[in-house]
Amino acid sequence: MASPVIDGRNAIRILIVADDPLSRTGLATLLQDQPGCVIAGQIPGTADVLAAVLESRPDVVAWDFGWNAEATLEHLGDLKEVPLAVVPGPVGHYGGTLTHGEGFLLEPLAALPPADASEFVRTIQPIFKRCCTKCHNPHKHKGELDLTTIEGIKKGGESDEVIEAGKPDESQMIVLLSLPEDDDDVMPPSGKQPRPTAAEIETLRAWIAAGAKFE
DSSP: OOOOEETTEEOEEEEEEESSHHHHHHHHHHHHTSTTEEEEEEEOTTSOHHHHHHHHOOSEEEEEOTTOHHHHHTTGGGGTTSOEEEEOOHHHHHHHHHHHOGGGGGHHHHTSOOTTSOHIIIIIHHHHHHHTTTTSSTTTOGGGOOOSSHHHHHHOBTTBOSOOTTOGGGOHHHHHHTSOTTOTTOSSOTTTSOOOOHHHHHHHHHHHHTTOOOO
């Protein structure tokens, strides 16, 4: 489902999930007034959220955990492919407003890339950030590799290029990410950063196979 265009840019489609109908209405009112945001739908947390995501195709899910956060966490595993903005319950909301200011609730959405951003920015960069950049950044630079910038990714590290455009099986990045977890050369090393999921590795593989384009 294509995102509507607002002021020449694709809008961010938001699916609101909250058990309390007043919370859903309040979130919808708050978010629909934000530039570039469109409400894709509103459902209770007890509904089939994954089915709603597949049907409405949101860019982000805004989920109000309410008072029963522990129970809600059990349902988050199905939403690995969709950015999630966690909205605190009433106490967290009002307390956060007092300590962080009125705009704190929208900060997770502000960090999302625009819907018309490149595939690299939308799908590849978040994988690097989650799994790689703790060790491969301008300050730590392990293996002389910086994965926080396009220039650094293209340059590679002390073992030369880590990506062979069009050749995922020959790309050092894919080889090292795909090693068994107990292998001495596996990346990221155990305990350093989260391991990429099989779906994330396949996403990287497909991106490299298509030419590893950054624009």
